[in-house]
Amino acid sequence: MLPLLTVNKRTLGVTFSDSNRADVLVWAPSPENVAIRLVESLETIPLQKQSLGYWHVTTTAIKPGTLYTFVLDNEMECQDPVSLALPDGMQGPSRAVDTASFHWEDQGWVSPALEDFILYEIHAGTFTPEGTFTAIEDKLDYLKALGINAIEIMPVAQFSDSRNWGYDGVFTFAAQNSYGGYQALQHLINACHFKGIAVVLDVVYNHYGPDGNFLSHFGPYLTNKYCTPWGDAVNFDDAWCDGVRRHVIENALMWFRDFHIDALRLDAVHAIKDCSPVHILQELRQRVDELMTQTGRRHYLIAECDLNDPRFINPLSENGFGMDAQWIDEFHHSLRVTVGEQKVGYYADFNGLAHLKKSFRDAYVYDGQFSTVRQKLFGRKADKNPGRQFIVFSQNHDQIGNRKRGERSSQLYSFDTLKLMAGTVLFSPYIPLLFMGEEWGETNPFLFFASHSSPELAEQVKKGRQDEFADFHSDDKDVPDPQKKGTFVQTKLQWDLIEQKPYQTLLRYYQTLIALRKQLPALHNLNREQAIVNLHDGQDVLTLHRWHENQRVICVLNFSKQPQSITVDTVAEGKSWHKLLDSAAQQWQGAAPTTVSTAPHFWTETEPITVQAESIILYAQGYEKYHINIPNPIS
Numbered sequence: 001m002l003p004l005l006t007v008n009k010r011t012l013g014v015t016f017s018d019s020n021r022a023d024v025l026v027w028a029p030s031p032e033n034v035a036i037r038l039v040e041s042l043e044t045i046p047l048q049k050q051s052l053g054y055w056h057v058t059t060t061a062i063k064p065g066t067l068y069t070f071v072l073d074n075e076m077e078c079q080d081p082v083s084l085a086l087p088d089g090m091q092g093p094s095r096a097v098d099t100a101s102f103h104w105e106d107q108g109w110v111s112p113a114l115e116d117f118i119l120y121e122i123h124a125g126t127f128t129p130e131g132t133f134t135a136i137e138d139k140l141d142y143l144k145a146l147g148i149n150a151i152e153i154m155p156v157a158q159f160s161d162s163r164n165w166g167y168d169g170v171f172t173f174a175a176q177n178s179y180g181g182y183q184a185l186q187h188l189i190n191a192c193h194f195k196g197i198a199v200v201l202d203v204v205y206n207h208y209g210p211d212g213n214f215l216s217h218f219g220p221y222l223t224n225k226y227c228t229p230w231g232d233a234v235n236f237d238d239a240w241c242d243g244v245r246r247h248v249i250e251n252a253l254m255w256f257r258d259f260h261i262d263a264l265r266l267d268a269v270h271a272i273k274d275c276s277p278v279h280i281l282q283e284l285r286q287r288v289d290e291l292m293t294q295t296g297r298r299h300y301l302i303a304e305c306d307l308n309d310p311r312f313i314n315p316l317s318e319n320g321f322g323m324d325a326q327w328i329d330e331f332h333h334s335l336r337v338t339v340g341e342q343k344v345g346y347y348a349d350f351n352g353l354a355h356l357k358k359s360f361r362d363a364y365v366y367d368g369q370f371s372t373v374r375q376k377l378f379g380r381k382a383d384k385n386p387g388r389q390f391i392v393f394s395q396n397h398d399q400i401g402n403r404k405r406g407e408r409s410s411q412l413y414s415f416d417t418l419k420l421m422a423g424t425v426l427f428s429p430y431i432p433l434l435f436m437g438e439e440w441g442e443t444n445p446f447l448f449f450a451s452h453s454s455p456e457l458a459e460q461v462k463k464g465r466q467d468e469f470a471d472f473h474s475d476d477k478d479v480p481d482p483q484k485k486g487t488f489v490q491t492k493l494q495w496d497l498i499e500q501k502p503y504q505t506l507l508r509y510y511q512t513l514i515a516l517r518k519q520l521p522a523l524h525n526l527n528r529e530q531a532i533v534n535l536h537d538g539q540d541v542l543t544l545h546r547w548h549e550n551q552r553v554i555c556v557l558n559f560s561k562q563p564q565s566i567t568v569d570t571v572a573e574g575k576s577w578h579k580l581l582d583s584a585a586q587q588w589q590g591a592a593p594t595t596v597s598t599a600p601h602f603w604t605e606t607e608p609i610t611v612q613a614e615s616i617i618l619y620a621q622g623y624e625k626y627h628i629n630i631p632n633p634i635s
Contacts, residue, residue, distance in 0.1 A: 002050040005246050007291040012250050013082030014062060014096045022062035027243035028218040029053030031072040039067035039093050053219060053243050064098040078214045083174045084182050090160045090212040099258040102186045106193035111262040114300050114324055115388035115526045117150040118514055119433035121396055124153055124179045126492045127436050133184040140195045145634045146439060147514030151192065152200035152265055154397060156185065160211045161451035163488040167267060168209025172251050189260050198262040201255055205248050206271040207234060211452045219243055226273035236274035245280055249287050256291055256299045263300035270307045285322030300324040308364040308379030313389045325431065330365040331392040332399055335424055338559050339417050349373045353535060353559060357542055360428060360533040363390045387429040387526030394421040395435045397446060404479050406445030409438065415502055416614040419509055419583040420557060423616035426513040427523060427555045429531045429546060437493045439510040440503040447480050449488040505589050508633050515630050516580060520623055521548040539564045551622040558611040565608045576602045577619035584612035
């Protein structure tokens with residue numbers, strides 16, 4: 001009898017029961033017969049054909065740790081598409097895994113509410129010199145001191161060799177062996193929860209990578225019904241799609257249930273093609289809701305989507321797809337053009353400060369206007385969606401890595417502009433995301449890198465990178481070769497920089513911004529209805545007024561190259577405002593007089609505000625009872 005999908009446990013692949021037996025279930029509608037071969041004993045066990053393209057057997061011959069492969073039609077030997085461990089990499093056999101054997105110590109763990117997340121994006125291979133899950137654990141105290149309460153790990157699905165961004169995986173159930181594999185990942189998540197840090201895992205359900213891809217031998221995981229940037233689409237609505245849908249649903253449930261992941265970030269959901277009556281994202285939402293009902297834990301689904309369509313984040317009850325939040329690239333694009341990014345490629349659609357103002361107010365810049373890049377009316381208003389459904393950033397893996405030389409903001413903009421951009425993100429009415437190392441101004445690039453096993457594929461990827469920069473009118477002759485080890489090595493963070501000025505100063509500045517955001521109710525309550533943003537024409541200045549109950553803040557952002565004197569209209573009651581932060585102060589290596597708690601500076605609404613060039617000032621009112629506490633500097 002075919003084991004049905006259940007949120008209680010994984011059913012695909014090799015699983016173990018309390019009776020010391022292994023259940024083997026594989027979806028393979030293409031071959032005429034399927035067997036499982038045990039590597040050490042050389043025993044071959046035939047599977048019994050079930051309905052809907054599945055094959056199944058129960059056996060006592062397989063134990064946790066057993067190495068095995070599947071044999072299709074008596075001749076083709078392949079790894080398990082649902083492998084949780086590939087100890088010898090993409091070319092080696094699968095290893096049977098009992099995820100329940102890990103001893104969890106996070107029974108009392110409660111994930112922060114999504115609106116309280118301070119996200120920090122990490123690439124496991126370049127975040128530390130070692131490039132392992134275990135090495136990330138050694139940095140958790142640092143992240144905690146910085147104020148981070150949620151790390152977002154770029155995809156860890158097994159890839160070829162040890163160098164890859166992770167977005168071209170085939171084995172979506174297997175944690176990369178060079179990072180430490182599934183046990184090290186469980187240990188890392190357990191440690192994160194002990195430190196009060198949630199874990200978001202980046203997953204890819206819009207395509208499968210080409211390197212080592214044998215899935216077509218099992219069944220039609222892909223369909224030529226649609227075309228995506230990576231070729232044929234994942235088969236969510238064509239013939240035999242039910243097996244593919246189950247594969248994806250079980251994968252997501254496994255990360256939540258068996259690895260205690262707090263949230264999944266779904267890569268480029270706009271490239272998921274599905275015309276089924278129930279979209280795959282809706283089904284995923286339904287199943288995750290079932291799991292949460294059983295476990296009592298909250299699990300979030302975060303989408304990367306560039307369609308500016310609130311249907312993706314609207315609830316199922318409103319015929320939406322039920323995603324909890326989405327990335328907002330348009331906030332990033334507007335901010336970057338504002339500080340001087342050339343208007344080429346996808347930046348050509350953005351005019352800078354006016355669009356940044358609109359994104360502050362509406363999240364989407366394009367919500368029905370004509371897009372020059374897309375050559376059509378684009379987007380739909382999201383005025384009913386709260387601020388907690390949008391994630392903003394001044395840089396991330398894509399926006400850095402999509403540059404030819406992978407330059408970070410620290411290599412493109414002045415120190416003052418870095419501080420201004422940080423404040424723009426962290427004081428916004430949205431969830432902020434930092435990219436690893438930005439908080440100290442890391443100078444190493446974040447380049448695109450890979451280590452494909454096929455020379456032909458490596459050459460195709462290299463050429464694809466060169467072609468990509470044609471849209472940016474860029475000379476492609478010096479595009480770094482993704483395949484070279486040196487490209488990967490120069491991408492690693494330089495942790496020794498934080499012992500030096502100005503890196504130490506910028507780190508302390510980020511720490512202060514995060515503390516203010518967490519402790520001031522007007523900043524950490526993401527009510528878009530309690531935010532007013534104004535553009536001061538001709539001065540390149542934005543003022544952001546936010547409030548919650550009786551606590552108010554005014555944030556003045558000067559993007560011009562000159563000091564500006566502005567008049568601010570507020571809806572307050574004429575009370576004095578206390579300056580809590582001035583990025584131009586001497587303590588932040590600025591030119592303005594220092595501001596210290598023993599000599600506070602007050603502003604009344606009848607006076608103009610003078611703000612230094614490329615700087616940000618934060619004024620607050622009604623904050624005294626909250627006892628603002630800035631943590632000690634990170635040593």
